[in-house]
Amino acid sequence: MTHPSSSRQRYREFVEDYKHGRLDDAAEAAAGKKAVVEAPAAGAAAIAAEPKGILRGKRREYLREYVRWLWPHRYRIGVVFTFALIAAGIQMVEPLFMRFIIDKVLLNKALDTPARLIRLNLAGATFLVVITLSSVL
Numbered sequence: 001m002t003h004p005s006s007s008r009q010r011y012r013e014f015v016e017d018y019k020h021g022r023l024d025d026a027a028e029a030a031a032g033k034k035a036v037v038e039a040p041a042a043g044a045a046a047i048a049a050e051p052k053g054i055l056r057g058k059r060r061e062y063l064r065e066y067v068r069w070l071w072p073h074r075y076r077i078g079v080v081f082t083f084a085l086i087a088a089g090i091q092m093v094e095p096l097f098m099r100f101i102i103d104k105v106l107l108n109k110a111l112d113t114p115a116r117l118i119r120l121n122l123a124g125a126t127f128l129v130v131i132t133l134s135s136v137l
Contacts, residue, residue, distance in 0.1 A: 087137040090130055097127040 002081070019025050070077060107117045 083137050087134055090134040090137065093130060094127070094134070097130065099125060101127070 014023075019023075051056065101120065101123050105116055105123060108116070
């Protein structure tokens with residue numbers, strides 16, 4: 001098999017292999033697990049004839065290997081997920097600040113101008129702190 005000379009040819013071969021389910025054939029043939037199927041119709045039939053239990057078992061094996069690889073880092077991963085949840089929560093609060101500023105400060109007819117400016121500055125400063133904290137996290 002000749003190697004394609006351009007990226008366009010490599011891409012076209014990739015698309016053809018993808019359409020016919022032959023992406024993993026070369027790697028599996030190199031490992032001695034499965035012969036490379038050249039014909040498009042035979043490739044589709046080989047995929048349909050392959051039992052699904054083998055694929056699930058392989059996925060579980062990969063998942064177990066991945067979990068074993070990550071297990072020593074479980075506390076760091078937990079910290080990252082915790083920070084991600086906190087950042088997501090803070091980002092959900094940001095639209096509430098905008099609603100407060102518009103509804104309770106700018107459109108509130110009961111407030112006079114100095115009270116409106118004080119509330120606007122307080123809400124704006126708090127909003128700025130929340131945005132900065134969200135960016136830091």
